[in-house]
Amino acid sequence: MNFQEQLKADKDLVEEALKNAFRGRTPHADIYDAMNYSLLAGGKRVRPILTLETCRLCGGDPIQALPFACAAEMIHTYSLIHDDLPCMDDDELRRGRPTNHMVYGEATAVLAGDGLLTAAFELALEGSRDLDPKWALAALDCLAHASGAAGMVGGQALDMAGEGHALTLPDVEELQRLKTGALIAAAAEMGCIVAGGGEEQRQAVRLYAEKLGLAFQIRDDVLDVTGDSAELGKPTGSDAKGEKTTFVTLKGLEECARLVEKLTAEAAEALSGFDQADFLIQLAYQLVGRTS
Amino acid sequence: MNFQEQLKADKDLVEEALKNAFRGRTPHADIYDAMNYSLLAGGKRVRPILTLETCRLCGGDPIQALPFACAAEMIHTYSLIHDDLPCMDDDELRRGRPTNHMVYGEATAVLAGDGLLTAAFELALEGSRDLDPKWALAALDCLAHASGAAGMVGGQALDMAGEGHALTLPDVEELQRLKTGALIAAAAEMGCIVAGGGEEQRQAVRLYAEKLGLAFQIRDDVLDVTGDSAELGKPTGSDAKGEKTTFVTLKGLEECARLVEKLTAEAAEALSGFDQADFLIQLAYQLVGRTS
Numbered sequence: 001m002n003f004q005e006q007l008k009a010d011k012d013l014v015e016e017a018l019k020n021a022f023r024g025r026t027p028h029a030d031i032y033d034a035m036n037y038s039l040l041a042g043g044k045r046v047r048p049i050l051t052l053e054t055c056r057l058c059g060g061d062p063i064q065a066l067p068f069a070c071a072a073e074m075i076h077t078y079s080l081i082h083d084d085l086p087c088m089d090d091d092e093l094r095r096g097r098p099t100n101h102m103v104y105g106e107a108t109a110v111l112a113g114d115g116l117l118t119a120a121f122e123l124a125l126e127g128s129r130d131l132d133p134k135w136a137l138a139a140l141d142c143l144a145h146a147s148g149a150a151g152m153v154g155g156q157a158l159d160m161a162g163e164g165h166a167l168t169l170p171d172v173e174e175l176q177r178l179k180t181g182a183l184i185a186a187a188a189e190m191g192c193i194v195a196g197g198g199e200e201q202r203q204a205v206r207l208y209a210e211k212l213g214l215a216f217q218i219r220d221d222v223l224d225v226t227g228d229s230a231e232l233g234k235p236t237g238s239d240a241k242g243e244k245t246t247f248v249t250l251k252g253l254e255e256c257a258r259l260v261e262k263l264t265a266e267a268a269e270a271l272s273g274f275d276q277a278d279f280l281i282q283l284a285y286q287l288v289g290r291t292s
Numbered sequence: 293m294n295f296q297e298q299l300k301a302d303k304d305l306v307e308e309a310l311k312n313a314f315r316g317r318t319p320h321a322d323i324y325d326a327m328n329y330s331l332l333a334g335g336k337r338v339r340p341i342l343t344l345e346t347c348r349l350c351g352g353d354p355i356q357a358l359p360f361a362c363a364a365e366m367i368h369t370y371s372l373i374h375d376d377l378p379c380m381d382d383d384e385l386r387r388g389r390p391t392n393h394m395v396y397g398e399a400t401a402v403l404a405g406d407g408l409l410t411a412a413f414e415l416a417l418e419g420s421r422d423l424d425p426k427w428a429l430a431a432l433d434c435l436a437h438a439s440g441a442a443g444m445v446g447g448q449a450l451d452m453a454g455e456g457h458a459l460t461l462p463d464v465e466e467l468q469r470l471k472t473g474a475l476i477a478a479a480a481e482m483g484c485i486v487a488g489g490g491e492e493q494r495q496a497v498r499l500y501a502e503k504l505g506l507a508f509q510i511r512d513d514v515l516d517v518t519g520d521s522a523e524l525g526k527p528t529g530s531d532a533k534g535e536k537t538t539f540v541t542l543k544g545l546e547e548c549a550r551l552v553e554k555l556t557a558e559a560a561e562a563l564s565g566f567d568q569a570d571f572l573i574q575l576a577y578q579l580v581g582r583t584s
């Protein structure tokens with residue numbers, strides 16, 4: 001399979017697993033509808049694909065990593081639902097569709113987020129039954145730590161606190177490391193853990209994902225200024241609206257483009273110790289809008 | 293130790309562990325303050341005490357169950373923060389103090405809830421390092437399943453959907469089984485699992501906790517009608533305000549009192565196979581306002 005075929009195969013695998021995640025569950029009011037509405041709204045599925053492919057990279061069976069891959073996507077999705085709430089970023093559009101609370105109301109959107117966050121652990125625990133319990137616990141630990149107040153939730157708190165204030169580059173880097181970087185790195189590391197990868201492999205995969213995550217975020221800030229709303233499926237200019245300090249406001253568009261290039265090369269370099277890293281290297285270049 | 297001394301010892305153990313849960317963590321904005329504000333606001337600590345004592349009942353070391361005990365309390369606390377939000381029950385007072393969003397604002401309250409929910413798994417995973425990984429995974433599974441859309445979150449969704457509608461007794465029983473019963477039962481079962489209890493012991497402990505949880509909820513509905521706001525630390529009449537169908541509106545005060553008595557006796561009976569169940573039996577009677 002070439003890169004595009006492999007990417008499609010991974011994405012199909014993830015979509016199918018997510019579609020089946022709540023099948024057979026007794027519905028309680030419309031909570032599963034609301035959870036599925038956001039979970040099955042498309043998106044690039046970067047996090048789960050990272051989990052599958054780092055598992056393969058480290059010699060594991062990607063199918064064993066699939067529940068952990070979907071768990072990372074569920075946590076990503078819940079964070080989008082809560083971030084879009086009126087009391088947070090107050091966004092009405094996400095991936096070209098009305099946001100969760102616009103369709104289901106705020107109360108259900110809060111609960112759908114809570115349900116997805118918890119479902120991530122439920123699913124990863126189900127997947128743990130087929131694994132060495134030690135690896136399963138290590139992967140769960142990685143996911144929990146990256147998602148909580150020392151990771152993604154802390155990053156969102158910093159983001160809210162920073163609105164309307166002038167932030168420095170280290171502030172913005174720290175904010176993004178927590179808000180988006182931590183979960184991306186965990187998604188990648190979990191695949192490696194499930195495959196039984198050693199400490200050196202885990203560190204290499206983390207470094208790759210951290211560089212990739214930062215490049216991806218800078219690219220996102222750039223697109224918020226230069227991109228087209230219809231193409232992105234969300235409003236552009238949202239950072240300016242919220243008076244947010246971004247990589248673009250701090251470094252300018254040109255320097256950001258250089259940074260993205262540098263970080264992507266460093267991500268690729270982090271995997272130099274692996275024989276079969278072609279897919280993940282191409283993925284890094286594709287995610288920042290270049291073919292390698 | 294007599295019952296009251298044991299109860300105090302358990303409660304002190306839990307308070308100390310909760311106080312230390314986020315010690316040494318780098319603060320990100322005021323997220324840990326907001327999390328601690330609700331987590332350390334007192335309360336009876338019923339769930340963690342159940343975990344500790346069912347662990348002891350099944351011959352385990354309660355200290356090993358402590359992280360799981362605190363995890364259950366964190367999930368309970370996050371659910372209160374989110375339930376109190378303006379888009380949910382819109383409550384301004386909880387345990388005699390302003391609710392989380394009244395102090396920290398809605399955005400931080402949502403995040404504090406998210407942070408506590410995630411921290412529950414972080415903490416239980418930390419505690420898992422000292423356990424047989426199989427038991428640890430079983431306890432985590434129990435916690436996740438009880439907390440999610442098939443448990444507590446689903447119960448809250450039913451509760452929101454039911455406001456202003458006439459519910460039947462089976463509706464209200466199902467709602468409460470999910471909204472409050474599931475986590476109470478999981479808290480009790482986790483202690484048993486951590487102690488390495490067998491299937492029969494787990495079922496007995498679950499049955500005890502389910503009966504206790506329902507008795508406790510009916511008692512709560514009664515107090516919402518007959519209780520004193522200052523004594524309860526929260527507004528009474530809140531069910532009537534939200535036009536909620538409760539056990540009291542369906543069965544009346546007298547029948548509710550009889551039901552509470554019956555359920556408490558059944559809870560005690562569920563533990564008849566254990567030699568040293570005195571503490572848990574007394575706890576059941578104390579929780580519904582009687583000394584056994």
